Amino acid sequence: MSYDPQPAASHHVSGEYLEDAGGEALPVIYPATGEEIARLHMATPEVIDRAFTAAEAAQRDWARLPGVERGRVLRRAADLIRARNRELSELETRDTGKPLQETLVADATSAADALEYFGGLAATLTGEHIPLGADWAYTIREPLGVCVGLGAWNYPTQIAAWKAAPALACGNAMVFKPSETTPLCALKLAEILTEAGAPAGLFNVVQGAGAVGEALVTDPRAAKVSLTGSARTGKHVYALAARGMKHVTMELGGKSPLVIFDDADVENAVSAAINGNFYSSGQICSNGTRVFVQKGIEAAFLARLTARMSSGIVMGDPLDEATNIGPLVSERQMGQVLGFIDRAKKGGARLVIGGARADRPGWFVEPAVFTDVTDGMEIAREEVFGPVMSVLTFEDEAEAVTRANATEYGLAAGVFTADLARAHRVVSAFRAGTCWINTYNLTPVEMPFGGVKASGLGRENARAAIEHYSQLKSVYVAMGGVDAPF
Numbered sequence: 001m002s003y004d005p006q007p008a009a010s011h012h013v014s015g016e017y018l019e020d021a022g023g024e025a026l027p028v029i030y031p032a033t034g035e036e037i038a039r040l041h042m043a044t045p046e047v048i049d050r051a052f053t054a055a056e057a058a059q060r061d062w063a064r065l066p067g068v069e070r071g072r073v074l075r076r077a078a079d080l081i082r083a084r085n086r087e088l089s090e091l092e093t094r095d096t097g098k099p100l101q102e103t104l105v106a107d108a109t110s111a112a113d114a115l116e117y118f119g120g121l122a123a124t125l126t127g128e129h130i131p132l133g134a135d136w137a138y139t140i141r142e143p144l145g146v147c148v149g150l151g152a153w154n155y156p157t158q159i160a161a162w163k164a165a166p167a168l169a170c171g172n173a174m175v176f177k178p179s180e181t182t183p184l185c186a187l188k189l190a191e192i193l194t195e196a197g198a199p200a201g202l203f204n205v206v207q208g209a210g211a212v213g214e215a216l217v218t219d220p221r222a223a224k225v226s227l228t229g230s231a232r233t234g235k236h237v238y239a240l241a242a243r244g245m246k247h248v249t250m251e252l253g254g255k256s257p258l259v260i261f262d263d264a265d266v267e268n269a270v271s272a273a274i275n276g277n278f279y280s281s282g283q284i285c286s287n288g289t290r291v292f293v294q295k296g297i298e299a300a301f302l303a304r305l306t307a308r309m310s311s312g313i314v315m316g317d318p319l320d321e322a323t324n325i326g327p328l329v330s331e332r333q334m335g336q337v338l339g340f341i342d343r344a345k346k347g348g349a350r351l352v353i354g355g356a357r358a359d360r361p362g363w364f365v366e367p368a369v370f371t372d373v374t375d376g377m378e379i380a381r382e383e384v385f386g387p388v389m390s391v392l393t394f395e396d397e398a399e400a401v402t403r404a405n406a407t408e409y410g411l412a413a414g415v416f417t418a419d420l421a422r423a424h425r426v427v428s429a430f431r432a433g434t435c436w437i438n439t440y441n442l443t444p445v446e447m448p449f450g451g452v453k454a455s456g457l458g459r460e461n462a463r464a465a466i467e468h469y470s471q472l473k474s475v476y477v478a479m480g481g482v483d484a485p486f
């Protein structure tokens, strides 16, 4: 069975689909053909109000449940997702254009991992006992209340679950707004959570663009905002949240370095560079788009990279499991990527392979590799968010680290070398939140994920996320009398 891309209604509020045709129309386009596959409506102020009202009511009772019961709901949702992985993956492919080959293993499954992990953790969330001589104190770990989630369009299912799972495990409710470009799969998560036993109103999905996002962020009932998006939007949303003294998690963009030393295994380094630049047609925040290659290995690296790209790329219908390169998410995104490629060529970078719009319907761009890239070029400074790799060369470790860190971003970084002492030294010098040694872009739920500098703050996944969806209440307990000066 596959899902009809046209959902029963645009929003999922209080455990049910909800429509308000008064909202602006929201067409959903299949990026591989440019065809409209569904039509939704953006949330009106009434829909937003209903979502917050439902979330507030659900949260009070949910927070009172024992953690083991909350966890059971999340784990049941994880099982339902795994059982429907193919249908969910096909819908994600229609929504984003990402190859089914990828969505089958990286989207719904990643959501299930998050629900399973935080479902398991829910029963372990406690405060602590603090001995103070005759007296003592204890802390109570409390939920924040209603959390707002705002998602980007590259991993719609994963982003919704990476926010919902820790939020709900801690006893919060959520109002989630997917990107207007990819509104379909968050609705399925809401459906599945409801089926798994989540009380009506615990996880609500409302559709819309930036204005709806702003209405959610500024609603006085929102205690926390978790955004996955661009640094530009992040700065704006962080400032809005600050006015209400709200908690925030900001998962923003990057321009991450992948540093490859002479002694690295060339085949593995090429694999990592391919994964870290072309998976999801390059639309991944943590991609290692500045590939720093040490002089001695440059020729071998480029030879293998271009050979593997020439023979291995299968661009085509993303619903065909043989396809490994799909379209970009939208015509607008394709235009932006082609603009970066054009300016890089004019600016003196050398395009060694790819870089053209594919001669077929939809928003396909051939994966591109630039050499002769210098640190000051736009292509080496700005996030392209498309299948574009920049190869830069370096002489020694100190130079590589300095140049790798010379960016406003700090989401991720990777190093390839056979010398493990050097690998750890380089990683400790990287100014980035998530690092890899001899691999790239693996983000298991057990490992905290997030950035520093303009790439954001807070961490998703792992126990670290609990700190961002709960707060501590401290209680001092006097066991004797009270002394006073008079």
Ligand code: NDP
Residues within 6 Å of the ligand: 150, 151, 152, 153, 154, 155, 177, 178, 179, 180, 181, 208, 209, 210, 211, 212, 213, 214, 217, 227, 228, 229, 230, 231, 232, 233, 234, 236, 237, 250, 251, 252, 253, 254, 284, 285, 286, 383, 385, 411, 451, 456
């Ligand atoms: P945007 O920043 O454009 O949007 C992110 C979300 O915020 C969307 O839901 C968007 O709505 C919403 N939004 C936009 N403006 C406002 C506003 N003024 N107030 C409240 N909400 C608003 O990002 P994209 O969707 O274009 O995603 C690409 C970006 O996301 C890239 O920069 C990428 O690096 C980053 N990203 C970061 C990740 C991380 O974990 N660090 C992971 C994935 C992506 P709408 O889209 O409907 O306009």
